[in-house]
Amino acid sequence: MSQTMHIMRKDLRRLRWLLALGLAILVARTLLVVNSGAAVDSVATGLLMQQMWGTLAVVELLLMAVIGARLVHEEPLVGLTPFWLTRPYGVGNLLGAKLLLAAVFLLALPVIADLVMMSRFDAGPQALAGTAATAALGYGSWMLLLILLATLTPSLGAFVLTIVGVVAAASMLMATLLGVAEIRSAMRTEIPTYTPPGAPDATRSVVMIATYVCATLTVVVYQYRHRRWRVAAGLAVAGLAATVLAPMLWPWSFARGEQIPPGAWASTVVVRHDPSWGTQATDVFNVSRRTRETWRRLNAHIMVTGLPPQVTVQWVGIRSRLQFPDGTAVESSQSAGFADAFNARSAEAALGARILAAPEFFKTQRERWTPMLTITGQELVRRRGRSGRLEANIDVFGTEMRAVGTLRLTPGVSLAQRVAGLEIVSVQRGPDSRNVVVRRWRTTSPISLAPAPQQYFALRRRSSSEALMGGVENRWQVGGRPTVVMALLRIPFGFAGWGSGGFSVETMHLRFPGRGYEPSPLDPSWFDDAELVVLETRPAGFVSRRLTIDPFGVPAT
Amino acid sequence: MDTVIDVTDLTCRYQQVEAVTGISFTVAEGTVFALLGPNGAGKTTTIRALMNIIRPSSGEARVLGVDSRRLGRSELEAIGYVSENQQMPRWMTLADLLAYCRPFYPTWDDTLCRKLVDDFRLPLDQKIGRMSRGMRVKAALVSALAYRPLLLVLDEPFSGLDPVVRDDLIHGMLERAGEERWSVLISSHDLEEVERLVDAVAFLDSGRIVLSEPMTTLQGRFRQVEVTESGPGPALGLEESWIGATQTGRVLRFIDTAYSGPASDDRMAAKFSGARIEVQPMSLRQIFIALVRHRRGQGQESVQ
Numbered sequence: 001m002s003q004t005m006h007i008m009r010k011d012l013r014r015l016r017w018l019l020a021l022g023l024a025i026l027v028a029r030t031l032l033v034v035n036s037g038a039a040v041d042s043v044a045t046g047l048l049m050q051q052m053w054g055t056l057a058v059v060e061l062l063l064m065a066v067i068g069a070r071l072v073h074e075e076p077l078v079g080l081t082p083f084w085l086t087r088p089y090g091v092g093n094l095l096g097a098k099l100l101l102a103a104v105f106l107l108a109l110p111v112i113a114d115l116v117m118m119s120r121f122d123a124g125p126q127a128l129a130g131t132a133a134t135a136a137l138g139y140g141s142w143m144l145l146l147i148l149l150a151t152l153t154p155s156l157g158a159f160v161l162t163i164v165g166v167v168a169a170a171s172m173l174m175a176t177l178l179g180v181a182e183i184r185s186a187m188r189t190e191i192p193t194y195t196p197p198g199a200p201d202a203t204r205s206v207v208m209i210a211t212y213v214c215a216t217l218t219v220v221v222y223q224y225r226h227r228r229w230r231v232a233a234g235l236a237v238a239g240l241a242a243t244v245l246a247p248m249l250w251p252w253s254f255a256r257g258e259q260i261p262p263g264a265w266a267s268t269v270v271v272r273h274d275p276s277w278g279t280q281a282t283d284v285f286n287v288s289r290r291t292r293e294t295w296r297r298l299n300a301h302i303m304v305t306g307l308p309p310q311v312t313v314q315w316v317g318i319r320s321r322l323q324f325p326d327g328t329a330v331e332s333s334q335s336a337g338f339a340d341a342f343n344a345r346s347a348e349a350a351l352g353a354r355i356l357a358a359p360e361f362f363k364t365q366r367e368r369w370t371p372m373l374t375i376t377g378q379e380l381v382r383r384r385g386r387s388g389r390l391e392a393n394i395d396v397f398g399t400e401m402r403a404v405g406t407l408r409l410t411p412g413v414s415l416a417q418r419v420a421g422l423e424i425v426s427v428q429r430g431p432d433s434r435n436v437v438v439r440r441w442r443t444t445s446p447i448s449l450a451p452a453p454q455q456y457f458a459l460r461r462r463s464s465s466e467a468l469m470g471g472v473e474n475r476w477q478v479g480g481r482p483t484v485v486m487a488l489l490r491i492p493f494g495f496a497g498w499g500s501g502g503f504s505v506e507t508m509h510l511r512f513p514g515r516g517y518e519p520s521p522l523d524p525s526w527f528d529d530a531e532l533v534v535l536e537t538r539p540a541g542f543v544s545r546r547l548t549i550d551p552f553g554v555p556a557t
Numbered sequence: 558m559d560t561v562i563d564v565t566d567l568t569c570r571y572q573q574v575e576a577v578t579g580i581s582f583t584v585a586e587g588t589v590f591a592l593l594g595p596n597g598a599g600k601t602t603t604i605r606a607l608m609n610i611i612r613p614s615s616g617e618a619r620v621l622g623v624d625s626r627r628l629g630r631s632e633l634e635a636i637g638y639v640s641e642n643q644q645m646p647r648w649m650t651l652a653d654l655l656a657y658c659r660p661f662y663p664t665w666d667d668t669l670c671r672k673l674v675d676d677f678r679l680p681l682d683q684k685i686g687r688m689s690r691g692m693r694v695k696a697a698l699v700s701a702l703a704y705r706p707l708l709l710v711l712d713e714p715f716s717g718l719d720p721v722v723r724d725d726l727i728h729g730m731l732e733r734a735g736e737e738r739w740s741v742l743i744s745s746h747d748l749e750e751v752e753r754l755v756d757a758v759a760f761l762d763s764g765r766i767v768l769s770e771p772m773t774t775l776q777g778r779f780r781q782v783e784v785t786e787s788g789p790g791p792a793l794g795l796e797e798s799w800i801g802a803t804q805t806g807r808v809l810r811f812i813d814t815a816y817s818g819p820a821s822d823d824r825m826a827a828k829f830s831g832a833r834i835e836v837q838p839m840s841l842r843q844i845f846i847a848l849v850r851h852r853r854g855q856g857q858e859s860v861q
Contacts, residue, residue, distance in 0.1 A: 002660070003660070003661070006657075006660050010657055015843075016650060050686050076644075079644075080605060080610050080611065080642075081640070081642045081643055081644045082644050082645055083644055083645050083646060086610070086633060086636070086638035086643075087607070087633060087661055088629075088630040088631070088633035088634045088661050088662070089630065089660070089661070090630050184771075279702050
């Protein structure tokens, strides 16, 4: 242990300026978020802060890379001439010193900085724990990758070139895989099918993360013990392959969540066919290049009734069979969008109030054709003008809009959720409107089973049971990871999500009613007892219904 | 322990190239052993294998009684290693370097360390990266000697140094090693300097050992011979142990690699009757050059 501390003290001294710079950036970004409220009234300052955050995040990432590399290269593991090779170092002590120092500066301190930022927003223990875990995973993954690359290179220059090479190779690999997938898709002769989604499952993510951590640690430990960089590089490539393949081949699920129960609407929902629309044939975008054959969809007008008003059908999955009188039949399965996820009806139900002003798309519920069958162009020619009996199993996926919080229209009032929160920063009165600045923070996890909810804002006047939908005039964000950083993090890992998330704060300038919402003329006193209502849309589960259409006519043209 | 280094049939291969092929030699405790050879002979590779910097492809090298592949912390605490190519921590001052090295060695001797620094006239507050090459080697030596190692391994320590620095080093290091009865393995081109201090040598050429023996026997059996005939040139037909023969007019010069005193004198007198024969002892440098030229000119057999 004393040798570990001795090596650490030497490294601390050696890297003191870099580490000080890293700490300064951590402090700067923490202060930026903590003081982001100072810019709430100035869009320009807010956007400048957003830009500064992005710059700091990129600099922090690059600095982490340099610190990781310099730390390992103090005692390089590649080459025959380093001073330390012939000195009585304990390999365990050396590895321990490097990992300990890296863990403190590349993992623990950034996580603490994230938590300090959150503490400004009165985050609860669940949010703090979630953020700590998410941040530790993101920073830890990046730290391990840096340490691994540093153990395979003799110097900072070689390290940078290796990163460039790895990024280029990963990009080429991704492009190749995408190209192969594209070609396979283009060459396929069978029509794509629909499969009902299973319960949300984090097993693959967990397996991938565990494999990645094990693989990188194995390479690092091997290189410290044996100093054979070719073998270690081979192990690293094998580890990368294992990280990609293990989740695909993993045989059982241990982190599956529950299917979202649809609730009471499961027993009342009815799926009907509206024969007045008839049937319609449309092209499917995909074209098989091998067979030069188009796929066609046969559509009908389907109506779903019996839903509670706050629930809308966002999309449907259909497995169908069309039986012709001569005994022949065609089968297919497909999914399609059904209606917009939000509309005035569901919002009014969630608010318990009549909406006086809302965006145009909010007010109208568009009716659409629903694809009941997918067949080839040749099949359509063969069957055109004929009728048969269509039997379908339709999965109806609901989206529920609900009010998750009501806030008095007063600065400083806040709403705390599990891993998110919101506070009103300022309220400005206009003759026929209110401008409200809110700050919203949230933490997202790469292994979260639930997607982040969509939020909408309304002003509600309880006394008259009326409401106005708000529009977002401006918004900026500090925290989270900017696009460039996300792109850099995604390249080595090869998939979206990992390294994403973390803690972020978004400032929004809301106007009630939103511009162009064409409100009814309002008395200025309307706003006096108005309150801010936060609406969210969330998946509401799905139900299956059988539907028979007889006759179902194949269009003649 | 009688031997501090025992190398048996050691082979080191880089990719497809054999840098060292089946070499064997031993270094006795308390002796100074020189590994000599031209550039690319395999000296540095041999030393790297001994120090577990590279793994031998086959054969065995035991250092302080331990297989070099298993050379660990406890053995390295007793070995001092200095190489011309060693990457020193350039950002440290000499004082930093010595303070950093000190806790690694239970036998570190501060008094000896201070004395070495004084003897080498090294500035403690100067960064290693700003030191001259000679000062850097001296600094490395101080950090390798201050714990009184049982074995000192020096890979071309004098290469490229000016004569004054070289002299400093040799007096400061090898003579101290002699006084303290440290065992020393040194590879060097500075044969004249090494000659005064080494007890045994091994000549390496093209990855093979040409000869390995104590200095006394080596210098005893090598003689430079000059034969001057009074009449026409001497008849050729030299013995197998006479190498590097050249003839200029009536003068024949060669090197006797198996000189054994009066018996050899008598044999030469009989061979070149009537001629004037001068027999001169050879320096290590002359022996080295003669052997290398002979091997390059005559093939690559061992000269024993």
